[in-house]
Amino acid sequence: MSDNGLPLEALLNEKKRRSESKEPQLSNGIGPKSSLRNVWFVLTGLALVSLYAFVSFDYGNIDWGLAISGTFANLKTIFLEAELSSISLTDALLQVLITFAIAFLTTVFSAVLSVVLGLLAARNLGGKRSSALIKGFVALIRAIPTVMWVLIFAIVSGLGSVAAVIGISFHSLGYLTKMFSESFEEMDGGVIEALKATGASWWEIVFQGVLPTTIRSLVAWTFMRFEINYIVALGMGAAAGAGGIGFNLFMAGNFYYNMREVGAVTFLILLTCFLLEAVSVRIKRSLATK
Structure with a gap:
């Protein structure tokens, strides 16, 4: 038995539970979980802004199929058919x-x-x-x-x-x-x-x-x-x-x-x-x- 009348095992379990529930603090007073949440919040915000900009941008009359196929054709020429000419x-x-x-x-x-x-x-x-x-x-x-x-x-x-x-x-x-x-x-x-x-x-x-x-x-x-x-x-x-x-x-x-x-x-x-x-x-x- 401990001094406050609780069984010793129960007292140890209570201390362990309290220590695990306490979030360690960084030097600026912000815990690692809070800091991680802030990072994810900023990254999510940037991703949403980028997605909005990508969707709202005026692409004109671009043929996406032709553009993508042309890009892959150029990459094939650059990396597989390299040659000095001029x-x-x-x-x-x-x-x-x-x-x-x-x-x-x-x-x-x-x-x-x-x-x-x-x-x-x-x-x-x-x-x-x-x-x-x-x-x-x-x-x-x-x-x-x-x-x-x-x-x-x-x-x-x-x-x-x-x-x-x-x-x-x-x-x-x-x-x-x-x-x-x-x-x-x-x-x-x-x-x-x-x-x-x-x-x-x-x-x-x-x-x-x-x-x-x-x-x-x-x-x-x-x-x-x-x-x-x-x-x-x-x-x-x-x-x-x-x-x-x-x-x-x-x-x-x-x-x-x-x-x-x-x-x-x-x-x-x-x-x-x-x-x-x-x-x-x-x-x-x-x-x-x-």
């Missing part, structure tokens, strides 16, 4: 190299500057004031799409590869600065405190503690942005006249309407993306073993 394979590979060079330059420029800005934007390294100022600045950069930055810089340098490199680098700067600063803030604070206790300067803390600790994360974010820049460079080849394989893809699809060449160029792009991913994984594995 350019040779050598020229196509050269254009891929140009696109690759644009992506590489923009990534290198933005990554180097982002390391410096990321160090100053991290609260545990640069202070609250500089952190708020830099994070606000890069948030503004990220809010404007890459193509808009390219067009803004095209006013000064004209449409071409120069405007594309500057515009893509500028947008990448905003992206990588945010990622790098968060990586610096998430590192173990004991490393910084230990170096400060030895009398290390700010630069010594950075080069002896911060960068060696976060190098894997920095490389991972840099390679991710490199892959993004490669895809963006494809679009800028057509939109901003930057050249590269993106311009050939645009001409084949919109000017010549040559689906076979679209397929061949698409396969070259996919092959390059697979190679970039393989190199990225290899480098990250080599860093993980050190």
Whole structure:
């Protein structure tokens, strides 16, 4: 018997029932079930709005049967009958190299500057004031799409590869600065405190503690942005006249309407993306073993 006169087994069952009935609360006071309900509510609302827009849209006199059959015919031509006709394979590979060079330059420029800005934007390294100022600045950069930055810089340098490199680098700067600063803030604070206790300067803390600790994360974010820049460079080849394989893809699809060449160029792009991913994984594995 317990102190309040109830059998011990009944008291234990009552406590178990009460503990199971209590919904665990998150840090913001909302339980996981309530949070899940809110997510489903938002998703359901978005699905209904999308369905309404799809139904109420004016499609004109589209023959859906003909449109769907034509789409599948184009996909069959692109993926099963790929062939280069207006350019040779050598020229196509050269254009891929140009696109690759644009992506590489923009990534290198933005990554180097982002390391410096990321160090100053991290609260545990640069202070609250500089952190708020830099994070606000890069948030503004990220809010404007890459193509808009390219067009803004095209006013000064004209449409071409120069405007594309500057515009893509500028947008990448905003992206990588945010990622790098968060990586610096998430590192173990004991490393910084230990170096400060030895009398290390700010630069010594950075080069002896911060960068060696976060190098894997920095490389991972840099390679991710490199892959993004490669895809963006494809679009800028057509939109901003930057050249590269993106311009050939645009001409084949919109000017010549040559689906076979679209397929061949698409396969070259996919092959390059697979190679970039393989190199990225290899480098990250080599860093993980050190």
